[in-house]
Amino acid sequence: MDIKDMARPLDGAGVSAFLRSLPAEPLLLGLGEARHFVGELGELRNEIFRHLVEHEGYRSFAIESDCLMGLMVDDYITLGTGTLDEVMERGFSHRFGTSPANRELVRWMRAYNQEHDEKLRFFGFDAPLEYWAESPRQALTALYALLDGPLPYTMETLDTLIGPDDRWSNEAAAMDPSQSIGQSAEAQRLRLIADDLVALLDTQAPQLSAEDRERAALYGRTAVGLLRYHYWMADASPARWARLSALRDAMMAANLHAIAEHGPALVFAHNLHLQRNKSSMPLGDQLLEWWSAGAIIGAHLGDRYAFLASAFGTAGDNTPPPDTVEGILSTLPWDHSLIDARHLAEAVTKPAPRVSHDFAYFPLDPAQLDTIDGVVFLKEAVKLD
Structure with missing residues (x-):
């Protein structure tokens, strides 16, 4: 099969034709980055999203950025x-706020919302x-x-148990588990409290507005996930980094x-976060392996999840050498x-893997x-933001 027979120019018509070729309409369409901060890819992503909004009924955009910080962007939009x-x-x-493409996307989404109900x-x-x-x-x-x-805990109790925030956000704890407070008595009590508050949320859901339910659920799963992550940051076993990597992607998948x-x-x-296959990363003499957010959400959504991986030539x-996929x-x-x-996989037999000396490019x-x-x-792809 000629390579051109399985490819099309990437424009609005091509995106719509691709969506029609899928076995089901995706609830989530993942567009992956082979490298962060590639300006051309961000600009192309914006064109794709505008087309999806204007011609395919898409109304949501999600990015690999802090879920709580993102509330501020959503409120602006x-x-x-x-x-x-x-x-x-x-x-x-x-x-990611320094990216010109992200700035243009936020500006456009706000302008769109000012003109549409x-x-x-x-x-x-x-x-x-x-x-x-x-x-x-x-x-x-x-x-x-x-x-x-009435609630079983006071805000003062929470404040006392949490203590100074910099005890938690100590970057040195990433490499030195002894500097993490995640297995302290206060942290373990907070894990129980977080579990109780999430259970209370379920009992009170009928009296909350849809917006408050959505935000409370986000706060609940984020609190539980953070405390779980901190707990395993304090773990000194060889499985520590694989477990932390898996927990991060599991939190991503829950948000998705x-x-x-x-x-x-x-x-x-x-x-690496959107792929369906297992992720792996060398760390010293270990090879860490865990399931990505895309693999996890794909297991739940099946054909309602679709994944477009990006790749670059130059x-x-x-x-790229001529015998690589790129x-x-x-x-x-x-x-x-x-x-x-999938047709590419059938047509290209045993291509050579591409070697990159840019640690940020996969x-x-x-x-x-x-x-x-x-x-x-x-x-x-030559323009780095």
Whole structure:
């Protein structure tokens, strides 16, 4: 089969044709990044999302950013709360607020909502953590404030048990479990309290508005997830990093599950978080393995989850060898292409893996092509934000 027979130019018509080729309409359409902060991919993502909104009925966008910070962006987009400068500075984690493409996306979503009654929604779906983790204060106290009394705990009790936030957000605890307070008596009591508050939320759900239920559920699963993550940060066993990696992706998947209720939604994150196959990462003499958020949510949604992995031809000053998947795709006549990955897996036999010396760039794994629905291919990716 000619490579052009399984590919099309990446434009609105191509995106719609791809969606029609799927076995079911996805509730979540994942668009993966082979590398963060590639300007061309962000701009292309914005074009894809505008098309999905205007022609395919999409109303939600989710990004690999702090789920609690994302509430500020959503409030700006839906209600006009704050300013664009404020939400770009304080509404994103991982420096994603510095991305010109993200700024343009937020500006466009706000402008769209000012002109339409049916509002677009914005979600961060990452946990409030990187390798270290934030204090559970915001999630716990916000959940507490939404519950109706009398409650078995006071806000003063929560405040005392949490203590100074910098005890929790100590970045040194990422590498040194002895510096984590996650298994302290206070932290373990907070885990029980968080569990109780989530149970109380279930009993009070009928009296809450839909918006308050949604936010309380987010606060609840974030508080429980953060306290669980902190607990295992204090673990010194060899399984520590694999477990922490798995917990982060599980928290992402729980947020995606909630976002799917607003579907269809476009989800933008690193390929490694959206892929269906198991993730792996070398760490010293260990090989860490865990299931990604995409694999977890795919197990729940089945055909209602679809995954587009991105790949680059020339990436910076690195040109792919012709016998790699990226080298083969570089022969396509278009600057931006959308390829049926399953047909690609059948047609390209035993391609060589691409080697990248950019630690932030992850080439396609040729052995995993049959677990991807499509490949978004950029012939050149040279603009780093």
